[in-house]
Amino acid sequence: MNKLIRFIPLVLFVALGIVLFRGLSLNPTELPSALIGKSFPEFSLATVKDAEHTVTKADFRKGIKLVNVWGTWCPACRSEHSYLIELSKSKRFTLYGLNYDDERGLAQQWLTRLGDPYEFSAFDEEGKLSVNLGVYAAPETFVVDDLGIIRKRFAGPIDARIWRQEFEPLVTQIENERKQRRN
Amino acid sequence: MIPELGHFALIIAFAFAICLSIVPLVGIISNHQKLITYAKPLTFGMFSFTTISIMILAYSFVTDDFSVKYVASHSNTHLPYYFKMSAVWGGHEGSLLLWVFSLTAWTAAVAKYSKGIEDVFIARVLAILGMIAVGFIAFTVLTSNPFERLWPNVPLEGRDLNPLLQDVLFLIHPPLLYMGYVGFAVAYAFAVAALMCGKLDAAWARWARPWTVGAWIFLTIGISLGSWWAYYELGWGGWWFWDPVENASFMPWLIGTALIHSLAVTEKRGAFRNWTVLLAIFAFSLSLLGTFIVRSGIITSVHSFAADPSRGMFILYLLAIAVGGSLTLFALRASNVASFSRFALYSRETALLICNIVLVIACITVLLGTLYPLLVDAMGLGKMSVGPPYFNAVFVPIMSLLFVVMGIGPLIRWKKAKKGELRKQLFSPSILSVIFGLCFPFVYGGEFNAWVAMGVTLACWVQLVVLKELLNQTKLADGLRSFSRITLSQWGMTIAHSGIAITIVGVTLVSIYETETNVKMNIGESVNVAGVDIRFDGVKQVQGPNYSADQGQFTLSKNGEFVSLLQPERRTYLVQTMGMTEAAMDAGLFRDVYIALGDPLSGNAWAIRVHYKPFVRWIWLGTIFMALGGGCSVMDKRYRRKKEKVTPTKVVAANKDNDAVIQTSMPQSISKQS
Numbered sequence: 001m002n003k004l005i006r007f008i009p010l011v012l013f014v015a016l017g018i019v020l021f022r023g024l025s026l027n028p029t030e031l032p033s034a035l036i037g038k039s040f041p042e043f044s045l046a047t048v049k050d051a052e053h054t055v056t057k058a059d060f061r062k063g064i065k066l067v068n069v070w071g072t073w074c075p076a077c078r079s080e081h082s083y084l085i086e087l088s089k090s091k092r093f094t095l096y097g098l099n100y101d102d103e104r105g106l107a108q109q110w111l112t113r114l115g116d117p118y119e120f121s122a123f124d125e126e127g128k129l130s131v132n133l134g135v136y137a138a139p140e141t142f143v144v145d146d147l148g149i150i151r152k153r154f155a156g157p158i159d160a161r162i163w164r165q166e167f168e169p170l171v172t173q174i175e176n177e178r179k180q181r182r183n
Numbered sequence: 184m185i186p187e188l189g190h191f192a193l194i195i196a197f198a199f200a201i202c203l204s205i206v207p208l209v210g211i212i213s214n215h216q217k218l219i220t221y222a223k224p225l226t227f228g229m230f231s232f233t234t235i236s237i238m239i240l241a242y243s244f245v246t247d248d249f250s251v252k253y254v255a256s257h258s259n260t261h262l263p264y265y266f267k268m269s270a271v272w273g274g275h276e277g278s279l280l281l282w283v284f285s286l287t288a289w290t291a292a293v294a295k296y297s298k299g300i301e302d303v304f305i306a307r308v309l310a311i312l313g314m315i316a317v318g319f320i321a322f323t324v325l326t327s328n329p330f331e332r333l334w335p336n337v338p339l340e341g342r343d344l345n346p347l348l349q350d351v352l353f354l355i356h357p358p359l360l361y362m363g364y365v366g367f368a369v370a371y372a373f374a375v376a377a378l379m380c381g382k383l384d385a386a387w388a389r390w391a392r393p394w395t396v397g398a399w400i401f402l403t404i405g406i407s408l409g410s411w412w413a414y415y416e417l418g419w420g421g422w423w424f425w426d427p428v429e430n431a432s433f434m435p436w437l438i439g440t441a442l443i444h445s446l447a448v449t450e451k452r453g454a455f456r457n458w459t460v461l462l463a464i465f466a467f468s469l470s471l472l473g474t475f476i477v478r479s480g481i482i483t484s485v486h487s488f489a490a491d492p493s494r495g496m497f498i499l500y501l502l503a504i505a506v507g508g509s510l511t512l513f514a515l516r517a518s519n520v521a522s523f524s525r526f527a528l529y530s531r532e533t534a535l536l537i538c539n540i541v542l543v544i545a546c547i548t549v550l551l552g553t554l555y556p557l558l559v560d561a562m563g564l565g566k567m568s569v570g571p572p573y574f575n576a577v578f579v580p581i582m583s584l585l586f587v588v589m590g591i592g593p594l595i596r597w598k599k600a601k602k603g604e605l606r607k608q609l610f611s612p613s614i615l616s617v618i619f620g621l622c623f624p625f626v627y628g629g630e631f632n633a634w635v636a637m638g639v640t641l642a643c644w645v646q647l648v649v650l651k652e653l654l655n656q657t658k659l660a661d662g663l664r665s666f667s668r669i670t671l672s673q674w675g676m677t678i679a680h681s682g683i684a685i686t687i688v689g690v691t692l693v694s695i696y697e698t699e700t701n702v703k704m705n706i707g708e709s710v711n712v713a714g715v716d717i718r719f720d721g722v723k724q725v726q727g728p729n730y731s732a733d734q735g736q737f738t739l740s741k742n743g744e745f746v747s748l749l750q751p752e753r754r755t756y757l758v759q760t761m762g763m764t765e766a767a768m769d770a771g772l773f774r775d776v777y778i779a780l781g782d783p784l785s786g787n788a789w790a791i792r793v794h795y796k797p798f799v800r801w802i803w804l805g806t807i808f809m810a811l812g813g814g815c816s817v818m819d820k821r822y823r824r825k826k827e828k829v830t831p832t833k834v835v836a837a838n839k840d841n842d843a844v845i846q847t848s849m850p851q852s853i854s855k856q857s
Contacts, residue, residue: 003514006457006513006514006515006517007514009461009464009465009510009513009514010507010510010511010513010514013468013506013507013510014507016554017499017502017503017507019554019557019558019561020475020499020502020557021499022561023479023557023561024479024495024496024499106782109782109783109784110782113782113783
């Protein structure tokens with residue numbers, strides 16, 4: 001019996017090892033979302049630029065939409081910002097911002113100083129939409145297709161490499177689906 | 184051509200490591216003395232070629248050889264030369280090479296400074312370290328080669344080092360931290376060697392002690408520098424964030440602290456043998472786990488290197504072999520002999536055992552907090568994160584318990600204490616600490632605060648007890664006192680425990696009394712924070728070597744008298760187009776005034792953040808004491824005896840309060856492999 005006790009550390013370690021092994025196949029940036037495959041939730045929020053101007057889901061343009069959750073309190077958002085500006089030049093999709101848990105003044109300065117890549121940025125101080133989307137940290141980026149269906153949720157800053165690996169194929173796929181629908 | 188030499192040197196070091204891990208063990212099994220003596224030369228060969236390899240990488244950085252992919256991604260011609268050197272460990276590949284370098288450096292040190300240890304044992308130790316080196320050099324060469332070239336499209340300019348890492352502290356923080364991390368490999372190798380030859384006696388504990396304490400010193404300073412760096416570089420004014428990577432270095436520290444105390448008991452009293460071996464295995468296992476967490480990308484963290492599952496897999500294999508193997512060995516070979524030395528409930532052994540258990544529990548809570556998000560994810564229950572609230576809630580009570588027992592430990596006798604005497608000894612320190620603790624918040628803060636009272640009481644308690652023990656030790660038989668009687672070990676313990684007390688004061692007071700003020704300031708306006716007037720004199724444009732910055736000018740004065748000029752900056756690094764806040768602080772022993780420049784507002788106004796941080800320096804001051812204490816204990820002369828035919832009687836002579844160990848420590852000169 002006494003001898004068996006000595007195997008306890010080994011057994012505990014094996015259990016930990018299994019968890020770590022499982023962990024390797026999980027990607028912490030790939031957030032599962034109950035919303036994938038569902039339509040983007042309805043919302044009604046003021047924009048960052050204008051507290052009087054309310055935007056809703058109907059204000060989304062046709063085509064592919066990227067919704068980027070950001071906040072001035074989030075250092076990673078700053079690091080992806082310059083790439084977002086580059087992305088905003090693309091005609092293949094429209095980029096929208098969702099400013100989360102922030103102060104309007106700070107958010108406005110951010111956009112003036114660093115440039116504004118967004119078609120518009122909804123101001124979600126109380127987390128109304130963010131909670132519906134299940135946002136748990138910034139930055140996160142959602143891909144919404146032509147039909148308003150959420151196709152992807154990505155946590156973490158986007159750069160050129162991540163764009164090529166994670167987003168580019170999906171955008172192409174959505175475009176192909178669009179062509180097929182037309183035919 | 185030159186980078187290839189570096190790559191090649193690393194491969195030669197790999198070959199040395201393979202030989203080192205096989206040849207001496209073959210020699211021991213076949214009882215071939217000559218093969219055993221190869222262990223040391225092989226170690227030096229491995230160390231030399233790793234050194235050449237890392238020097239060549241540094242050379243490639245200094246000469247801006249952007250054909251090397253790693254240099255191109257982490258350096259830039261405009262980077263000052265000292266940051267080019269530190270960029271060697273600015274990314275995954277190079278820092279892994281640093282890891283390997285630290286390991287081989289420790290191995291070489293063990294080979295060089297082990298004259299008092301029998302050859303067969305040290306050959307085993309070196310062979311085990313060689314095996315670890317095989318694993319990590321293979322990891323570097325196969326998955327993360329820092330010498331990979333970018334042919335034929337050599338970039339003209341590098342992508343620059345992450346601005347956060349462009350800091351003087353970053354020159355020394357990673358090497359020290361790695362020396363600490365990796366240093367536990369030595370304790371691990373001693374423990375496994377002891378298991379292999381089945382002699383879990385006091386001897387291996389005595390041999391392993393200075394190495395373990397050495398690693399612990401490095402880790403202490405490394406963690407402390409990391410915390411200091413976070414404090415002034417991140418610009419948030421925080422000094423500990425319970426980030427997974429911080430936790431990864433803190434867990435080995437907690438276990439390492441338990442280990443150095445447990446080793447003391449095993450050495451002096453022959454008790455806790457299996458427990459000590461387990462701790463030695465766990466300390467290094469946690470270092471490996473930390474490496475895994477940081478480099479596999481399974482947990483998101485500020486520090487994470489580029490995630491790559493294949494790398495994670497490799498470390499997981501290493502972890503499985505190193506930890507799984509040693510724990511299996513432990514299960515099969517752990518000492519069957521019940522501890523020779525019995526001890527009573529009221530004894531220093533008990534106090535140390537409790538401290539040990541508390542430290543292990545503390546480590547487990549940190550481990551759980553760190554891995555919990557992963558655990559939940561692995562079980563398919565969704566994603567979540569664990570933040571400082573969890574850690575603070577569980578850590579404060581655990582540590583408070585530790586400090587209470589830690590106070591009793593130094594004053595209590597080994598084996599069996601006399602109850603009445605213990606009470607007499609502890610009476611005055613406890614009363615004094617409680618009184619001081621209760622009064623302190625009134626005097627300092629003007630009102631009572633339970634947390635402050637508790638923290639200060641505990642700090643006093645820890646401090647007074649070690650001082651009292653020091654005084655007790657100076658007592659001579661004739662009632663006189665003499666400080667020359669105190670051994671360096673005793674000084675070490677006193678200083679290190681004082682360090683803990685100092686850190687407790689710092690952590691408690693800064694957590695409770697710190698203030699943060701966010702203000703909008705126009706040029707010429709003043710704000711008063713904790714009695715210091717801060718006048719904003721505008722913003723200057725300044726140019727750094729690879730950045731441009733807005734530099735705020737703040738004049739601090741107290742009662743009209745000039746104190747200092749603070750110049751916090753907002754830098755924009757040109758290559759990575761990344762903004763950085765460089766806070767400025769007026770530092771003092773009792774308070775820091777910490778200013779971070781925010782955003783420009785309308786007109787000439789700026790958003791300014793001012794932190795007032797009382798006693799914040801004490802946190803790091805304490806760690807300096809801890810490291811100094813460790814240093815004293817390593818320097819103790821009983822570790823530096825030359826090789827001699829140690830007979831049981833001499834062992835007794837070396838350990839002054841030793842009576843039960845004698846039977847357990849074999850005459851080392853005649854012991855053979857199992």
